[in-house]
Amino acid sequence: MGDEGFRIGIDFGTSNTAAVLAFPDGRVRPLLFDGSPLLPSAVHADPLVGLLVGRDATHAARVRPDRFEPHPKRCVDDGAVLLGEARVPVTDLIAGVLRRVAAEASRVAGGAVPRAVLTCPAGWGARRQEVLGSAARDVFADVVLVPEPVAAATYFVAVAGRRVPTGSCLMVYDLGAGTFDASVVRRTGEGFEVLAIRGLDDVGGLDIDAEIVATLGHTYRARDEDTWRRLVEPQDQSDRRASRTLWEDVRAGKELLSRAAHTSVHIPLFDDEAPVGREQLDRLATPILARTVAASRAVLDAAGVAPEELAGLFLVGGASRMPLAAALLHKQLGIAPTVVEQPELVVAEGGLHTRAPAAAPAGPDRIGVPPPVLPTPSPSPPVPADDRHRDAGPGTRFRLRLRRRLTAVALAATVLAGAGAAVIAEQLSDPPSNDLIAVPEPLREDCRGGDDATMPGAARTLLCRDRQGQQATVGLFTDREAVESAYRQAVREAGVTPGEGDCATAATGEHRYPAAGTATGRVLCYTGAAGRTSIVWTDDQGHTITRAEAASQDAGRTLREAWLAWTAAPAFPTREERDLIDLLAAVDCRRAPVGVLDDFPGALAGVECNPQGVGARTASYFRFGTVAELRSAMDGQAAAVKAPTGTDCADGTAPGFLGTRRYDLRSVELGALLCHPGPQSSLVLQWSVESLLVAGRAVGADATGLAAWWRVYSGPPVARTVEAVNGQAAPPFPTAAESELLTHIPQRSRTNCIRPSGEQIRKNVGSEPVVAIVCGPTSGARVVFYYRFPDLAAMRRSYGSGRTGGADCTKQPRSFAGESSYQRGRVSGRLRCGSDESGNRWLEWTTDELAIASFAFQGGDPAAMIDWWRHDAGPA
Missing domain, CATH: 3.30.200 (Phosphorylase Kinase; domain 1)
Structure with missing residues (x-):
């Protein structure tokens, strides 16, 4: 992409739109809208200021919900939509959302971005493509349409780095807010082709929201039926605002339950908080997600591909964050799905990496695939245009679905009544x-x-x-x-x-x-x-x-x-267990006791290995399918033992050996750390490595010894963790600028390098713009930060000049505290040294010729540290 100028990839979704900007130098970054990578696809027709988009639209809808359309993508077949008293063409609604994206892209790029890659459902025919394309061409000069599963599969290979040989197939499981699509794509010499698709227009995250609302209704309707009816069938502006607040809080609570075991939902008008748990959510969502699993199995049959023949099962779309989706797929298809940290951005970024525009549609209902071979649901009865958008929001869909259900129940009752007692007896x-x-x-x-x-x-x-x-x-x-x-x-x-x-x-x-x-x-x-x-x-x-x-x-x-x-109990080791052992580079492992595995709900594998070193009696490790499941298991453990949050376990001094906090690797957050007493006077230390989807548990008798063991032997190997952290960084590490900075770090100190956190950068160098890398351990210090500034003046502003003219650190002063200029070969700058309260030495030095400032922490012997600085610290 280096010679193509700026380009933008856009996933125009039912509820949210995501966009990723490609820079001329190959960098890729998501656009942020009001601080979020997701722009609500909502629009609001304001008679004074015109069409509002995104969060501006949702805010305006609180006053005039009749002028609000939260899901323009669903209106693609309608021609025009009634917003208040005005009929607005659907292309204007879509163009309004895209124009907001273009404005943000122009702000970041410093000028207009004329080239756009838009993704669309693989099942959209020529007419729907033309509606989207026409709206896009009103905003961008050069527009390319790419099928969503092709974009997702391309991300799987080009960004996630998964190996998919030519001729192999992938399944893309795309669960969004309002729709679901299962697709099988095959890799060709030119990219990916769609073999089969199966879409469900009435399945998505909103349907799960509707189930939660319906369940809440069982309780609150009994308390006050009229008040509940005002929430689900609002008739005036006040009730519509309360209804929208309910649906928004239900959605937020559902999303939180992907990371936590419990939450609560605010019930407007009743002024009450309703508790909702993960198990309750799973129970409500299972029938809905089961349909997506059935569609996934059906699309495999249509493509003539067996599950074990797939090179991967890729989950995209915001609603796929639910751990239950991956669990049901794994159980039914026998293959572990791949879920990324931000599934909402996959399609937008993948579209930028596709090699060619979408294939010409083969028929009215498909893009580049044969005519449908799978049964599709019968269309819902048409809704009069004047009433279709009167109650803008999920409430309308909920009532329509409820009416369809009641009709189906009545029909089933009629059939059973006519079947006769003879059949029942049989x-x-x-x-x-x-x-x-x-x-x-x-x-x-x-x-x-x-x-x-x-x-x-x-x-x-x-x-x-x-x-x-x-x-x-x-x-x-x-x-x-x-x-x-x-x-x-x-x-x-x-x-x-x-x-x-x-x-x-x-x-x-x-x-x-x-x-x-x-x-x-x-x-x-x-x-x-x-x-x-x-x-x-x-x-x-x-x-x-x-x-x-x-x-x-x-x-x-x-x-x-x-x-x-x-029950088809698997023999040891399963594929997941073998993968976990290989990841740990461990030996002498066996299957973890099922009672221990029971403490980690959602784990796909658990092994117990003989621990190296001293301090731990046993060490167990568990592998998960998603970060959400891993976090939920750790949160559940912390809640079960009532561990206070923010208490450090790393040195074994936590009061009562009880506490939990997040921990990091050289400023980059890795996961959670938890310590607590165990049975029979034992002590338990648990931790997670989220980039690798791994949790660990070690049991010992001495707090200090157990903590010391964890700091040295916790596993997986640091290099594997660093590789995973860098692969999941946004943008992936290293960028072109970071690669250039790496060339100035001597090879002996260029170990396990990653991009430090923004908080650490601000702590070290303030607000100056820098390219930052942290490496270690080295022979002179365990952690070394390198910061490259845009120029010498910026570096000097960051370094300051208030502490100059002290002792020469290279002379190793008695307190190892000093600050002076230095000349080392052809480079020069300033050098500081000191010790922290724990006796760990540190160095800070600048290199004027390269505008690079460096920080080395957790050093040891001053002579060894200075020798390392002279020969292996750099920059070179």
Whole structure:
């Protein structure tokens, strides 16, 4: 991109628009709108100032919501939209959003940016493409349209650095606010081609919001039905403002639950705070996300590609942040999805790396792909144009969906009523096929229902046998909440402590299963009256509880083996476990005890390795699929032990060995650190490395020794962590300017170099613009910062002149404190030295010829430090 001038990549989304600017020198950075990389796609027609866009539009909508359209992309087929008393062409709405993007791009670039790459759904035909293209050409001189999955796949290779051989296929799972698209693309010599797509126009993050609102309605409608109706069916401006506040808070709470286990939602008009938990959200979202998983499987069938043949499964779109999406996909397709830190920016940046414009549409409904081969949902009844946008907001969609549901329920009731009692009687002995889907496959050989098969709380109970004659009772429940209630009752009656034991090897225990990969459910095993052994387990996806019994301990061992076969327990090591061991560069590892894995919900793998060095008795490591899941697990651990936030565990001096805080690597934040007492007078130290999606847990007896072990042996290797941090930096490290600065750092000190944090830069050099790099450890200091200034004057302003003329640091003064000029070969500048309260030495020096200032911290012996500075510190 170096000779192409400025270009802009734009992902015009249903709820938000993202844009990435490509500089002539190859740098790429996202544009910020009011401090955020996401610009709300909303527009508001103000009769005095014209069309407002983004947060200005959402703010104006609080007063005149009838002039507001939050989702112009959904109006692409409408021609014009009624905003207040004015009918505004859809192209004007889209152009208004793009014009706001162009203005920000011009501000950053210092002039107009004429070239734009816009992405659009792969299922859009020529007419929709023309609407988007026409709006874009009103703003930009040169416009290229690229299918969204092609842009996403290109990012996967060009930016994320994943290896995808020519001829291999990727799946792109794109879950946005209002729509979902699953696509299979194949890499060619020219880029990517779309093989098949499956779109759901009625599935997105807004639908999950609607489910949360509906659930809240069960509670608040009972308190005051008229007040709740004002929130979900507003009739005046005051109620519309309250309704919009509710929906905005629901969305914010849902997004927070991707990182935390609990939150609350403010309920306007009631002036109340409603608690919402991750488990409740997952229960509401599962039916919606299950449709996206089904569409993903269907698009693979349409493309003729098996899941194991994919080179990758790539999650994009803001709603894909939900950990449940990745978990369901992994469970159903058997491949681990790839999720980036900012999935909203993937498509916009990927579009900039595509080699060619979008292919000419092959038909009215596809871009460069064959005619549809998958069933598509029937279109909703048309809404009169004058009423379509009267209640601008998700509330309208929610009511329409509710009416469709009620219609479907009424139709189903009519069909069942006409089926006759004979069919119902037949089902008592011959379960329907959709019941059998929830039964473990090895038990489907012989299943029947009847009065002799009952399970408390189950909507239906089956008696099933496998080929060896082993019998089990399967209870089919209506939802996950009913399953959990019945299972908790079984655990209480058995008297088993949750989260202990291992039912794969012992007769008593309760824990998650399987012991590797995504959790499928929970299992309880115990010995009851007369020595009978029982195993009871749940299936979260199928909403079932299965119970099997054996008459004796010997038969109980056989039962455990049968249970392991029924639930397809994986052998060690799985692919995820092997990848984790390789990442750690560890030896002598085994599968982590399932009780320990149970403490890290969302983990895909857990291993326990013999720790190196001294200070730790055991060391366990866990790998996650997303940063959100990793953070949620660490937050849950900290909350469970009631660790005070901000307490440092790194030196073992935390009061009561209890506390948690964020920690960093040379100023770049890596993850969370948690210490707390464990069972039997043990001490536990836990930490996360978010760039690698890894959590660790070490157990020891001495606080100081355990902390010292963590500082040296915590793993993964620093080089792997640095590689991941640099790969996920924005922009990726090193940029062209950073690469040039690296050439001035001597090879012996150019170790594990990264870009320091903005806070650290301000602490070291103030507000002067600099190119910054930090490296280490070196032979003279553990941490060394290098800052290149635009000119000598800027460097001198940062360094200051108030402490000149002191002792010469190269003479190693007794207190190792001084400041003086220096001449070293052909370079010259100022040199300072000193010691901190802990006795660690530091150096600060400038190099006038290069306008570079350097800081070395955590030094040791002054003679060794000065020798390193003379020969290996640089800059050169």
